[in-house]
Amino acid sequence: MLGNKDFLAGLVFLAFGLAAMAIADRDYPMGTIVHMGPGNFPAALGAILAFLGLYLAARGLWNAPPGTRMAPVTWDWRPVGCIAASMLAFGFLMPRLGLVGALVVMFVLAALGGREFRWREVLALTAVMSAFAVGVFVYVLKLPFALFPGFHVA
Amino acid sequence: MLLENLGLGFGVAFSAANLAYCFAGVALGTLIGVLPGITPLVAIGMLFPLTFTLPPIPSLIMLAGIYYGAQYGGSTTSILVNLPGETGAAVTCIDGYQMARQGRAGPALAVAALASFFAGCIGTLLIALLGPPLGEWALEFGPWEYCALMLMGLVASAVLAHGDAVKGVAMVALGLLFGIVGTDVNSGWQRYTFEVPELYDGIGFTVIAVGLFAVAEIAQNLESRSPREVFTGKIPRLMPSRQDLGDSAWPATRGTVVGALFGVLPGTGPALSSFAAYMLEKKLARDPERFGRGAIEGVAAPEAANNAAAQTGFIPTLTLGIPGSAVMTLMVGAMMMHGFAPGPNAIAEKPELFWGIVASMWIGNLMLVVLNLPLIGLWVRLLSVPYRWLFPSIVMFCCIGNYSVNNNPVDVYLCAALGALGYVLAKLDCEPAPLLLGYVLGPLLEEHLRRAMILGRGDATQFFTRPISLAFMIGTALVLAVMVWPVLRRRI
Numbered sequence: 001m002l003g004n005k006d007f008l009a010g011l012v013f014l015a016f017g018l019a020a021m022a023i024a025d026r027d028y029p030m031g032t033i034v035h036m037g038p039g040n041f042p043a044a045l046g047a048i049l050a051f052l053g054l055y056l057a058a059r060g061l062w063n064a065p066p067g068t069r070m071a072p073v074t075w076d077w078r079p080v081g082c083i084a085a086s087m088l089a090f091g092f093l094m095p096r097l098g099l100v101g102a103l104v105v106m107f108v109l110a111a112l113g114g115r116e117f118r119w120r121e122v123l124a125l126t127a128v129m130s131a132f133a134v135g136v137f138v139y140v141l142k143l144p145f146a147l148f149p150g151f152h153v154a
Numbered sequence: 155m156l157l158e159n160l161g162l163g164f165g166v167a168f169s170a171a172n173l174a175y176c177f178a179g180v181a182l183g184t185l186i187g188v189l190p191g192i193t194p195l196v197a198i199g200m201l202f203p204l205t206f207t208l209p210p211i212p213s214l215i216m217l218a219g220i221y222y223g224a225q226y227g228g229s230t231t232s233i234l235v236n237l238p239g240e241t242g243a244a245v246t247c248i249d250g251y252q253m254a255r256q257g258r259a260g261p262a263l264a265v266a267a268l269a270s271f272f273a274g275c276i277g278t279l280l281i282a283l284l285g286p287p288l289g290e291w292a293l294e295f296g297p298w299e300y301c302a303l304m305l306m307g308l309v310a311s312a313v314l315a316h317g318d319a320v321k322g323v324a325m326v327a328l329g330l331l332f333g334i335v336g337t338d339v340n341s342g343w344q345r346y347t348f349e350v351p352e353l354y355d356g357i358g359f360t361v362i363a364v365g366l367f368a369v370a371e372i373a374q375n376l377e378s379r380s381p382r383e384v385f386t387g388k389i390p391r392l393m394p395s396r397q398d399l400g401d402s403a404w405p406a407t408r409g410t411v412v413g414a415l416f417g418v419l420p421g422t423g424p425a426l427s428s429f430a431a432y433m434l435e436k437k438l439a440r441d442p443e444r445f446g447r448g449a450i451e452g453v454a455a456p457e458a459a460n461n462a463a464a465q466t467g468f469i470p471t472l473t474l475g476i477p478g479s480a481v482m483t484l485m486v487g488a489m490m491m492h493g494f495a496p497g498p499n500a501i502a503e504k505p506e507l508f509w510g511i512v513a514s515m516w517i518g519n520l521m522l523v524v525l526n527l528p529l530i531g532l533w534v535r536l537l538s539v540p541y542r543w544l545f546p547s548i549v550m551f552c553c554i555g556n557y558s559v560n561n562n563p564v565d566v567y568l569c570a571a572l573g574a575l576g577y578v579l580a581k582l583d584c585e586p587a588p589l590l591l592g593y594v595l596g597p598l599l600e601e602h603l604r605r606a607m608i609l610g611r612g613d614a615t616q617f618f619t620r621p622i623s624l625a626f627m628i629g630t631a632l633v634l635a636v637m638v639w640p641v642l643r644r645r646i
Contacts, residue, residue: 009582013324020331020346028343034612038343041600045331052324059320073581079376080577083369083549084570090553091566106553110546113376121543129547133554141207143558 003072010057017050082113098146099138103130160282163509167517172215175208176514179216180521183223188231188533189544194224195481196368200548202488203360203555210492211507215514217488221481222518225464226270226526229457230533233262245432246460249445249452256448261394263530265450266457267523268399269406273458274519276410277417277465281472281512284418285501289473292498297605298616302626304599307476310419310633312588319637321584329589332357333596340604352564359487360559361569362593364552366586367480369573372545374580394450402454405435409455413462418469431459465515472496472508476595480587483594 024030024043031037086109093102107126111117137143138153146152166172182204186197201220205213233250246266253262295303308330312322335346336356347353394402409431416427435455436445445452467482475497477483489496494507501508526533556565576586610616617623 005582009321009324009579009584012579012582013328016328016331023346028345029341032612034607036604036607038338038341038345041603042331042334042345045327045334049324049327049331052320052327056320056324075581076377080370080373080574083373083376083545084574086546086549087369087553087566087570087573091557091563091570094557094563094566102553103550106550107546110549111542113373114542114545115376116542122546125543125546129550133550136204137554137558141204143207143554144561145558 003074004060005073006060006063007057008060008073010053010055010060013049013053014057015053017046017048017053020046021050022046079113083110086110086113094145096149098148098151099134100130100147101149103133156282159286159505159509160513162506163282163511163513166211166506166510167215167513172212172510172514173517175212175216176219176517177521177525179205179219179221180223180518180525183220183225184227184230184522184526184529184533185223185536187224187227188536189227189539192544192548193367193371194221194228195363195484196371196548197224197227198481198484199360199363199367200551200555202484203551203558205488206491206558210494211510213492214489214494214507214511215518217485218511218515219518219521221464221485222274222515222522225461225481226267226522227533229266229270229460230263230526230530231537233266233453234259234534234537245428245456246453248432249447249449252446252448253450253453258448260530261398261450262453264394264527265398265402265454267526268394269402269409269454269458270461271519271523272406273410273413273460273462274465275516277414277462278512278516278519280414280466281468281515282509284469285473285508285512288469289498289501292474295474295498295622296620297602297609298620298623299626300602301599301606302617302623302630303474304476304595304602306626306630306633307470308588308592308595308599309630311479311591313633313637317583317585321582322588325579325584325586325589326592329592329594330596330599331592332362332589333593334600339597339601350564352560352562352568356597357568357572357593358556358559358565359491359594360556361565362572363484363487363590364556365569365572366576366590368548368552369569370576370580370586372548373573373577375541376545398450401450405431405451405455406458408434408438409458410462412455413459413464414466416459417463417466427463428456428460431455461519468512468515472500472511473498475500475598477591480590483587483590487594 021043024039024046028039028042029037030039030043086106089109090102090106093105104126107129108122111122111125134147138145138147144152167176182201183197186192186201187194198217198220202217205216208216229246229250232244232247233254236247236251250262250266253259308326309323312326313319333356335353337343337354338345344354412431412434413427416430432452432455435451436442439445439449439451464481467477467479471477471482471486473496475486475495477486486496494500494504552569553566556569557563559565580586606616607614618627
């Protein structure tokens with residue numbers, strides 16, 4: 001079941017569709033057919049999405065027995081987890097540590113998602129790319145980033 | 155009239171500063187597009203925050219340059235690494251990579267560039283010729299026509315994208331929902347914002363594009379274990395022989411025609427056109443078995459088709475405001491961020507912008523040839539940059555790009571979340587391109603649907619009684635028939 005692509009995709013769409021419908025129904029006025037309210041269009045979309053999700057899930061189950069046409073999906077959460085974590089860390093640290101500190105943490109976390117991790121290489125890459133980013137984004141494009149806590153380029 | 159307009163455009167594009175931006179765009183686009191594992195979409199997505207700080211015209215010119223550069227960089231990787239940057243370049247791999255293995259990488263790259271340039275010239279001319287009349291015609295469109303046209307584009311993008319059509323339609327619906335997040339312009343209601351103030355203006359365009367395309371793709375690349383064979387040998391001879399040029403002249407011309415036709419259809423875009431052009435050449439060839447073994451026609455035709463379609467794709471994009479492919483969607487999103495809403499009024503209201511973009515496309519194409527032919531050696535060396543250095547650097551561009559839009563960490567958080575969602579969906583064989591198209595068209599579709607309902611007093615039959623709207627509806631039905639047909643046939 002957890003390797004069945006159609007079934008899982010169907011569940012994802014069904015969840016989004018039902019949530020969209022439920023929220024639209026609870027919170028937004030539907031209006032009339034002539035004057036469509038803010039809830040009308042999203043509720044209709046949610047219904048379509050839920051229906052398609054249901055169909056996909058059913059199709060996945062239907063085709064699931066031994067004669068499976070599809071290779072089961074295999075998950076590898078480390079790369080995507082590391083990349084997402086590195087981005088979250090960047091966002092969190094930018095206002096607190098400034099660009100340089102945020103980039104150092106971002107690079108190390110992102111590189112942990114790769115197949116091989118060599119400290120020296122990662123640190124060299126961090127140094128080169130951070131210098132590049134500071135030069136291009138802060139000095140050339142003049143984005144208003146703090147480089148270090150409290151240190152802005154005028 | 156045409157000459158006058160093009161004159162205006164070239165006047166805008168030929169200023170020293172704009173030429174410099176065009177050059178910078180082409181160079182950066184190629185540089186990033188040629189790096190292994192970076193598709194043109196990712197390249198455009200991560201580079202276009204660079205253009206935010208510029209005024210509208212230079213930034214759009216630079217963007218067009220990035221677009222062509224990335225496109226060309228993609229065909230370079232498909233010839234040298236057998237790694238198609240995007241579906242459009244997949245066909246080029248077949249014969250291009252074989253040519254590279256036979257030591258003819260130089261002529262393959264040169265022919266690809268020249269065929270692209272030729273197709274680009276014709277394409278630019280077509281935009282200049284067809285854009286204004288189409289724009290005038292579209293001025294007569296009411297909300298019904300717009301709804302029907304968008305419906306056709308959305309359905310086509312879902313069905314014709316490779317992969318499962320049902321999943322494509324579901325992705326479109328999900329994209330439309332993402333597009334609705336934010337303040338409703340008609341009623342002022344906050345929809346799906348969950349009291350997060352950063353969402354009141356909707357989910358940012360960069361957030362969606364970068365998350366779904368760049369972040370999700372890195373995650374996928376990192377887990378695929380297949381080593382790729384990189385062609386890093388010396389390229390002995392660059393210029394194609396006279397016979398090579400003669401052999402590719404007609405295929406390039408035919409490819410241009412095929413590509414130009416497919417390019418204007420919404421939802422089809424370059425991918426289908428290059429495939430169609432390749433099949434056509436194979437049909438026409440006296441000895442079809444040469445194809446797949448390094449036939450130069452197999453490089454010239456799809457590359458010309460690819461570029462012609464990329465170019466004519468701007469026709470519906472600029473005149474109707476309805477993008478036909480994922481890359482076009484990115485371009486429209488970027489234009490909107492600069493306050494240029496493409497549509498029928500755009501040509502009349504901002505002629506210098508419209509014609510400036512058209513002219514700079516041609517210049518961008520020319521610069522590609524000038525820049526790339528001498529620099530191929532450099533691009534080849536870039537191919538050997540290991541991915542473990544590349545991907546953290548791409549993540550850096552994604553972070554800074556998203557952060558710089560509003561100077562707000564929430565955009566980066568959202569991008570990370572959408573990247574994770576995009577990864578899950580991609581693993582489940584759901585293509586991200588239809589979602590992006592839905593996201594851009596969502597608010598437009600709702601707006602026009604509401605207007606149609608108010609004007610028709612709740613009567614929906616006008617969608618089928620107004621002739622142009624009916625034609626688009628029939629088109630939609632035909633595309634849907636393509637989707638349902640295989641299922642029906644299996645039952646019978």
